[in-house]
Amino acid sequence: MTATDLTAGSGSADGLRATGLRRSFPHPGGDVDVLRGVDVTVGAGELVTIAGRSGSGKSTLLALLSGFDTADAGSVLIAGEPVTADVPWQRCALLPQALGLVQELTAGENVALPLRLRHVPDSEVIATTTELLAALRLDGLSDRYPPELSFGQQQRVALARALAPHPTVLVADEPTAHLDAGTVPAVLSVLRAHADGGGAVLVATHDDAVHAIADRRLDLTGGVIARVPDTHGGTVAENVLR
Numbered sequence: 197m198t199a200t201d202l203t204a205g206s207g208s209a210d211g212l213r214a215t216g217l218r219r220s221f222p223h224p225g226g227d228v229d230v231l232r233g234v235d236v237t238v239g240a241g242e243l244v245t246i247a248g249r250s251g252s253g254k255s256t257l258l259a260l261l262s263g264f265d266t267a268d269a270g271s272v273l274i275a276g277e278p279v280t281a282d283v284p285w286q287r288c289a290l291l292p293q294a295l296g297l298v299q300e301l302t303a304g305e306n307v308a309l310p311l312r313l314r315h316v317p318d319s320e321v322i323a324t325t326t327e328l329l330a331a332l333r334l335d336g337l338s339d340r341y342p343p344e345l346s347f348g349q350q351q352r353v354a355l356a357r358a359l360a361p362h363p364t365v366l367v368a369d370e371p372t373a374h375l376d377a378g379t380v381p382a383v384l385s386v387l388r389a390h391a392d393g394g395g396a397v398l399v400a401t402h403d404d405a406v407h408a409i410a411d412r413r414l415d416l417t418g419g420v421i422a423r424v425p426d427t428h429g430g431t432v433a434e435n436v437l438r
C-alpha cells in the first residue's frame with residue numbers, strides 16, 4: 197500500500213476528493229505552512245472524522261474543501277467537479293465553528309434559507325425544517341432569533357441549515373463542541389443518517405463519540421493527513437463495535 201492509498205481512503209469519486217492541498221499564511225516572522233500537501237477522499241455514504249491538535253489546520257482545511265478559502269496549490273472536486281467560492285449549498289454545506297447564522301432570521305427561517313433561495317415549494321420547506329429541528333431536539337424553538345438561543349442550540353440550528361438542502365458533501369467543524377451529553381446523540385444520529393442516506397460527511401472533531409460513529413478516522417499532523425492506525429485491520433467504527 198502506498199502513502200496515497202493510505203490517506204485517500206476507500207471513498208468513491210461521487211463524494212469529495214481533495215488532492216495536494218497547500219495553504220500558507222503570512223506572519224511577521226515568515227510564512228507559516230499550515231497545509232503541506234493534504235489528500236482526502238470521502239465517498240458517498242461515508243462518514244470520516246479528522247483529528248489533530250489545536251492549531252494543526254483542521255478549520256483551514258475545511259474552509260478549502262467547502263470553497264470558503266482558496267488553496268495555494270492542489271484541487272478539490274465534488275462529484276468530479278471543481279469546488280468554487282460560489283459552490284451551491286446542495287453540493288457542499290459547511291458547518292463552521294463560527295456558525296454564521298443570520299441574526300435577523302428566526303431559527304426556522306435560518307434552516308429554511310437554503311431551500312428558499314432555491315424556490316423549493318412551501319410544503320417541502322416546512323416539512324424539511326420541522327423534521328430537522330425535531331431530530332436535533334430544537335422543537336419549540338423555531339420562532340426564536342439566534343441571540344435568544346444558547347450557543348449549543350445555535351450550533352444545532354446551523355447544522356440543521358447545513359443539512360436542509362441534502363448536500364452531496366457535508367463538512368462540519370466541531371459539531372459537538374458546545375453540547376451537553378444529552379444532546380450529543382441527536383447530532384451523531386443526524387450526521388450518521390446523512391452519510392447512510394448517501395451523503396459524504398467529513399467532521400473535524402476532538403470528540404471520541406464522533407470518532408466512534410466514523411467509518412474512518414484521519415489525523416492531521418505536520419500539515420499532512422494520515423489515517424489513524426488501528427489494531428484490527430478494520431475501520432474505527434468496526435473496532436469500537438468489537
Ligand SMILES: Nc1ncnc2c1ncn2[C@@H]1O[C@H](COP(=O)(O)OP(=O)(O)OP(=O)(O)O)[C@@H](O)[C@H]1O
Binds near residue numbers: 221222230248249250
Ligand atoms: N487567516 C489566517 N491568517 C493567519 N494565520 C491563520 C489564519 N487562519 C488560520 N491561521 C493559522 O493556521 C493555523 C491552523 O489554524 P486552524 O484554525 O486551521 O487550526 P485547527 O486545527 O482548526 O484548530 P482548533 O482545533 O483549535 O480549532 C494556526 O496556527 C492559525 O494561527
